[in-house]
Amino acid sequence: MSDYTKNIEYPNFDFEVTHKDEKSGARVGRITTPHGVVETPNYIFCGTKASVKNLSPTQMKEAQTDIILANTYHLMIQPKAELVEKMGGLHKFMNWDKPMLTDSGGFQVFSMGHGTCADEIKGRNTSKSKESLLKITEEGAVFKSYHDGQKLMLNPEISMKLQRQLGADLIMQMDECTAYQVTRDYTAKSMEMSMRWGDRSLDAFDEMHDGSQGLYGIIQGGIYHDLRKTSAEYVADRPFFGTAVGGCLGGSDDEMYGILESIQHINHPDRPIHFLGIGRIKDVFESVKYGIDTFDCVMPTRIARHGMALMKGAPNERINLINSKFKDDPEPLDASMDISCSRDYSKAYIHHLFKAGEMLAYQIVSQHNVAVINQLMREVREAIKAGTLDELRKEWLVD
Amino acid sequence: MSDYTKNIEYPNFDFEVTHKDEKSGARVGRITTPHGVVETPNYIFCGTKASVKNLSPTQMKEAQTDIILANTYHLMIQPKAELVEKMGGLHKFMNWDKPMLTDSGGFQVFSMGHGTCADEIKGRNTSKSKESLLKITEEGAVFKSYHDGQKLMLNPEISMKLQRQLGADLIMQMDECTAYQVTRDYTAKSMEMSMRWGDRSLDAFDEMHDGSQGLYGIIQGGIYHDLRKTSAEYVADRPFFGTAVGGCLGGSDDEMYGILESIQHINHPDRPIHFLGIGRIKDVFESVKYGIDTFDCVMPTRIARHGMALMKGAPNERINLINSKFKDDPEPLDASMDISCSRDYSKAYIHHLFKAGEMLAYQIVSQHNVAVINQLMREVREAIKAGTLDELRKEWLVD
Numbered sequence: 001m002s003d004y005t006k007n008i009e010y011p012n013f014d015f016e017v018t019h020k021d022e023k024s025g026a027r028v029g030r031i032t033t034p035h036g037v038v039e040t041p042n043y044i045f046c047g048t049k050a051s052v053k054n055l056s057p058t059q060m061k062e063a064q065t066d067i068i069l070a071n072t073y074h075l076m077i078q079p080k081a082e083l084v085e086k087m088g089g090l091h092k093f094m095n096w097d098k099p100m101l102t103d104s105g106g107f108q109v110f111s112m113g114h115g116t117c118a119d120e121i122k123g124r125n126t127s128k129s130k131e132s133l134l135k136i137t138e139e140g141a142v143f144k145s146y147h148d149g150q151k152l153m154l155n156p157e158i159s160m161k162l163q164r165q166l167g168a169d170l171i172m173q174m175d176e177c178t179a180y181q182v183t184r185d186y187t188a189k190s191m192e193m194s195m196r197w198g199d200r201s202l203d204a205f206d207e208m209h210d211g212s213q214g215l216y217g218i219i220q221g222g223i224y225h226d227l228r229k230t231s232a233e234y235v236a237d238r239p240f241f242g243t244a245v246g247g248c249l250g251g252s253d254d255e256m257y258g259i260l261e262s263i264q265h266i267n268h269p270d271r272p273i274h275f276l277g278i279g280r281i282k283d284v285f286e287s288v289k290y291g292i293d294t295f296d297c298v299m300p301t302r303i304a305r306h307g308m309a310l311m312k313g314a315p316n317e318r319i320n321l322i323n324s325k326f327k328d329d330p331e332p333l334d335a336s337m338d339i340s341c342s343r344d345y346s347k348a349y350i351h352h353l354f355k356a357g358e359m360l361a362y363q364i365v366s367q368h369n370v371a372v373i374n375q376l377m378r379e380v381r382e383a384i385k386a387g388t389l390d391e392l393r394k395e396w397l398v399d
Numbered sequence: 400m401s402d403y404t405k406n407i408e409y410p411n412f413d414f415e416v417t418h419k420d421e422k423s424g425a426r427v428g429r430i431t432t433p434h435g436v437v438e439t440p441n442y443i444f445c446g447t448k449a450s451v452k453n454l455s456p457t458q459m460k461e462a463q464t465d466i467i468l469a470n471t472y473h474l475m476i477q478p479k480a481e482l483v484e485k486m487g488g489l490h491k492f493m494n495w496d497k498p499m500l501t502d503s504g505g506f507q508v509f510s511m512g513h514g515t516c517a518d519e520i521k522g523r524n525t526s527k528s529k530e531s532l533l534k535i536t537e538e539g540a541v542f543k544s545y546h547d548g549q550k551l552m553l554n555p556e557i558s559m560k561l562q563r564q565l566g567a568d569l570i571m572q573m574d575e576c577t578a579y580q581v582t583r584d585y586t587a588k589s590m591e592m593s594m595r596w597g598d599r600s601l602d603a604f605d606e607m608h609d610g611s612q613g614l615y616g617i618i619q620g621g622i623y624h625d626l627r628k629t630s631a632e633y634v635a636d637r638p639f640f641g642t643a644v645g646g647c648l649g650g651s652d653d654e655m656y657g658i659l660e661s662i663q664h665i666n667h668p669d670r671p672i673h674f675l676g677i678g679r680i681k682d683v684f685e686s687v688k689y690g691i692d693t694f695d696c697v698m699p700t701r702i703a704r705h706g707m708a709l710m711k712g713a714p715n716e717r718i719n720l721i722n723s724k725f726k727d728d729p730e731p732l733d734a735s736m737d738i739s740c741s742r743d744y745s746k747a748y749i750h751h752l753f754k755a756g757e758m759l760a761y762q763i764v765s766q767h768n769v770a771v772i773n774q775l776m777r778e779v780r781e782a783i784k785a786g787t788l789d790e791l792r793k794e795w796l797v798d
Binding site: 052083328330352 | 448449450451452453454455456457473477478482485486487492493494726727729739740743744745747748750751752754755757758759761762763
C-alpha cells in the first residue's frame with residue numbers, strides 16, 4: 001500500500017475528538033478551518049450552484065448553520081470556476097464567511113449531471129443515467145455540459161485546480177462513483193482506479209497547496225465489504241486531511257450501515273469522517289455510531305419545496321403542509337424554536353402559500369428545515385456527551 | 400349631490416397634512432391607523448395573495464416598509480375571506496403588524512382576474528380581457544373563479560363584508576373599473592353606477608363599522624375630465640376616510656397627469672389621496688405635485704423577478720442584471736444602502752443566480768427594489784419639506 005511517500009501538512013486545519021462515547025461508538029469533535037470551527041457531528045447543507053436554494057447566507061446563519069457546500073460540477077459549467085476565482089472565490093462570491101466544502105465534481109459526472117445525491121447512492125438508479133457521460137478512462141471522464149452541450153473533461157488534476165479556484169476550505173479527491181447495477185468486477189477495478197486518482201489528486205493538491213484547503217480521500221468499493229476495506233486502508237494510509245465515504249451504499253439501510261461497520265476500525269482515528277450525500281434524521285442517529293462526523297444531503301431544502309416540514313417525532317420525520325388537514329391549523333411549525341419561520345406563521349398560512357403558488361412558502365419551510373437539522377445536530381452532540389443518544393433517538397424518530 | 404345624509408366617523412384614524420409646498424403643490428402628511436402611522440407620500444407594496452412575492456414580513460421591514468396591501472379578489476377565491484377571518488384576520492395570518500390596505504376586489508373582476516395593475520389602467524387592454532367576467536348589473540358583478548370555475552358574485556355589500564373579514568386598516572369602496580376601449584357613454588353610465596355603489600358601500604360599511612377600518616371612495620370617469628370632476632365631487636361629498644383615484648387613466652403619461660390635474664382642487668383637502676395601481680418612480684415625482692399621498696404597484700417586485708433592479712439615476716429607472724455585461728461585475732447593487740441585499744452581493748453573483756435559475760435572485764432583487772422605493776419615498780418627503788423636489792427628481796431620473 002505505502003509506495004506513496006509524500007507528506008502533506010495542514011497547518012491551518014485541525015481535527016480534535018473531544019469526547020467519545022464507548023457505549024454507542026459515537027464521538028464529538030471539532031474541525032478547525034481557516035473560516036472557523038465546525039463542531040461535530042454536523043450537517044453540511046447543499047448550496048449546489050453557489051446558493052442554498054431559496055435561502056440567503058443571512059437566513060442560513062439565522063438557522064444556526066455552521067457549514068455549507070457547493071458542487072464543483074455545476075460551478076465548472078456555470079458560471080465557471082475561473083469566474084468565481086476572479087470574483088474572489090466562493091466565500092466572497094456567495095457572501096458566506098464560514099466554513100465551506102466542495103466535492104470533486106466526479107459524483108455528478110458519473111450520476112449523469114442531475115445533481116441529486118440520494119437516487120444514485122441508494123441504488124435507485126435509472127436508465128436515463130450516464131446520458132451525458134461520454135467516456136471514462138484512466139485519464140479521467142469526458143462528459144457533455146448540461147448547459148450548452150460542450151464537451152468537458154474532469155480528472156484529478158482538473159478537479160484539484162477547479163476546487164482551488166473555488167477556494168472552499170474542505171475539498172475532495174477525484175474518484176469514480178460506481179452505480180448500484182455494476183458488477184463486482186467493475187466495482188473492484190473502479191475502486192482501484194479511484195485509489196490511483198487519489199494519489200494523482202494528492203500530487204496535484206500538493207503542488208498548489210498554500211494552507212487554505214484540507215483534502216479528503218474517498219472510500220469507494222460499492223456494496224462489497226472487502227473492497228470497502230481495501231479502499232479504507234488506502235485512504236487511512238495517505239496524507240489526506242479527512243476521510244469521506246462515497247459511492248453506492250446498497251439498496252437498504254442495513255446494507256448501508258453494514259458498509260460503515262466494515263470500515264469503522266480501519267478509518268484513521270484522528271481525521272474527520274464525512275458521509276457523502278446521506279442525511280435523513282435516521283441516518284444521522286445510525287451513522288454517528290460508526291464514527292461519522294459530518295453529513296450532507298439536499299433533503300432538507302428539497303423536501304421543503306414539496307411542502308414537507310421536518311418535525312421532531314413525526315412519522316417519516318416530516319409533515320406534509322400541502323395536506324388539507326392543515327388548511328385551518330392555527331399552530332406554527334414549532335413554537336419552541338427561536339426563529340421566525342418556525343414560530344411566526346401558522347400551518348394554515350403556509351398551506352395557503354403552497355396552494356397559491358407563493359414562493360415565500362419555499363423560503364419559510366426551507367429555513368425551518370435547516371433550523372431543525374441544526375437543532376438535531378446540537379442535540380446529538382449533547383446526547384453523545386451525556387451518553388443519552390438512544391433516548392434522544394426516541395424523541396426524534398417514531399419507528 | 401348631497402342626498403346622502405349619513406355621517407361616518409373614523410375615531411381611530413387620522414390624516415394630517417404637516418407640510419405643503421406651495422411651489423410644487425406637493426404635500427407631506429401622516430395617516431394614522433390602528434396599526435401605526437404612515438408618513439406620506441408613501442408606497443404601498445402589493446402582497447396580492449397575502450404575501451409580497453418572495454419576501455417575508457421580516458424582509459419587508461428590513462427594507463423599511465411602512466404599509467402593504469392584499470387583493471380581496473384573490474383572497475376571496477383562495478383561501479377565502481372566512482378562513483382568513485377564522486385565522487384572526489390578515490395581519491395575523493400574514494404576520495404583518497403594520498398598516499395594511501385591501502382593495503374592493505372589483506378591479507380584478509373587471510380586468511379579468513389576472514391581478515396586474517398596469518395594463519388595464521394604462522390602456523394596454525387585450526382581447527383576453529373579461530373572459531372570466533360573466534355579467535355586470537346594477538346589483539353587482541358575476542364572474543368565474545380562476546381557481547375552480549365556480550360562479551361568484553361581487554357587489555358593494557359583499558365587498559364590504561369580505562374586507563371586514565380580511566380586516567385591513569384601509570379599505571376600498573366597490574366600483575366598476577372601466578377599460579380604455581369603452582365609449583364615453585359607457586364610461587359615464589359606469590361612473591354613475593360606481594357612485595351608487597359608493598353609497599351602498601358606505602351603508603354596508605356603516606353597519607359593520609367598529610372603528611378598525613377606514614373606507615376610501617374611488618374617483619372614476621375614465622379619460623373624460625368632466626366625468627372625473629363629477630366623480631371627484633361625489634367622493635369629496637361623502638363621508639369617506641380617504642380618496643382614491645382609479646380606473647383607466649389614458650394611453651400616455653400626459654393624459655394621466657391631466658386627469659390628476661382636473662380633480663386636484665375638487666379632492667377633499669383633509670383626506671389622504673391614493674393612486675390605485677400606479678407607481679413608477681417617474682409617476683411618484685409627477686403625481687405628488689397633484690396632491691397624491693400614496694401609491695401602489697406590483698412593479699418593484701414584479702420587475703425583480705425579471706432581473707430588473709431599480710437604480711437611482713439609471714435609464715428607465717432600472718438595470719437589467721441578466722445582461723451579460725454584469726457577468727463579472729464585482730460591484731454590489733448599491734453599496735451606500737444599509738441593507739444586505741443591496742450591499743453584500745456582487746452584480747456578477749446575482750447575474751449568475753438568474754442564469755442558474757436560483758430563486759435566491761428573486762429574493763435579493765425584490766428586497767433591493769422595495770428598499771429603493773422606500774428610500775425614494777423618504778427622500779421625496781424630505782425634498783417636499785425642503786422645497787427641492789425638482790432637484791431630487793434630477794438625481795433619480797434621467798430623461
